[in-house]
Amino acid sequence: MKSLIAVPVLGLALFLSSCDKVPQVELDNANVAINEAKMAEADVYLPTQFAALEDSMRVVMADIEVQNSKWMKNFDGVRTKLSNLTSMATTVKANTEAKIEEIKNEYQTAFAEVQQMIVDNKALVEKAPKGKGGREALEQIKGDISVVEISAAEAQSLFDAGKYMDALNKINAAKTKSVELNTELVEAIAKTTKR
């Protein structure tokens, strides 16, 4: 009697154990790809895209447990999602690298512009003794130019340390100030020329 019960029970156990298993390889690949995106600083430069990766991983983990809850497990859907997630993470990593290059190029352009404006503004100061209401105004402009120089050097330090967004922000602020000074000086000289 016992053997009559044991056979179907054993058969059932064997059947259950042959159902689909958690796609561990695909899961590991997805985790590696997400990690690589993070190492590339996707969370810094493309935070929305990186957050989407983490959200997608949560969805997949939940789907895994949904399948684990079932008698008849089928991880095909999970495999597909993991494969897509791995692809997505690779794309995000590439997008991050492209974004960083874009920021670096933007920074280098702005830095070169600021350096040129510093030279131009110093030359304009020499030509602009009048129209500014006093020597104090010119001294202030000279002081401002030296602050721009310091700020540009600080921006370069940030750039060299790999803090590209901070560097870009700082150099853009320096550029704004340089343009302001240049406009002031050009207008002052123009007034003098018209007299």
Added chain:
Amino acid sequence: MENAKKALVEAGSIHAEKYSPELVKQAEEYYDLAISNWRTQNEEWFFQRDFSRTKNFADLSEKAAREAIKEAIAHEANLSETLSSELTELRKKVKKSQFLFTSFPFNNDLKKNFTRGGMMLSEAELDYQKSDLLNCKTKLARAKNLIDESVKSAISILKNDFRNYNNWIALKDKTISWSKANGAYACLVDKYNRKCYVYKNGKLYSTYSVELGPNWVGPKRQSGDDRTPEGMYKVTKKKSGVHTRYYKALLINYPNEQDVEDLKNSQKKGILSKHAKSGGLIEIHGDGGKGFDWTNGCVALTNSDMDKIYSISYVGMPVNIVGSLTSLNEILSGL
């Protein structure tokens, strides 16, 4: 679990982790606990599984995520409005205060701090445009500190420099009274406004624009300080032709007795070196019209104005020099 997942995704989409980091962390931890518990229960035999703890953790996760979302939305809206207002106010303050640093000869460090503050403000404005509110807040605070401290220091220096304002007004009245009582010409130089007023019989006869020494604020203390003196002086000599290199000149009696006494007192207090000298050769002279303060302490006029003043001046003519006939309150009224 589905609800908890949706709540976490929603929290991520509005970057709730920036505004409510603790709640978001809590939500994520509960979610991880829910998943972990779910996994553990799934390893049990079907009839032994108990998902009540899984559900409990999922509920806690959803609750924390929703609270984070609510807090983040309120915080971000509030922060955005506050920062917008503060950025505008500080930019206005920079525009209004700029004149202080272009009108008065403050030291370079003070001026540079003001400029640094202005540039930090530009960085904060760029962060705001990119909706990076937390970085904007940090930079705005630093900018405000630099700008406020610079303006405060500048005003403090000016308050000290303008402590003699009442005396200056009294000296103006004295100049006019003397001119009226003596039926004669008298000069009054207003350094801040860069004007030389000539009175005749107590009435304003003419006004001329002047240029001064670059370090013009405050009385002249010693030789080489590039300051135009303040006080009561008289013309001691008229010079023209080969006797002056500045077209025409009126030498005044600087240092007077008060200047000599002030120098001695400053030396006694250790403010000035015992080797310091008053200097001299302070004149009203020509070759002005350069548009900035360039003299070594003299009062410069254009040659055509110098001709006019030279023609009416005489040895003994009063030349009284004051810091400003405009009060500091009036100067700072725009701030």
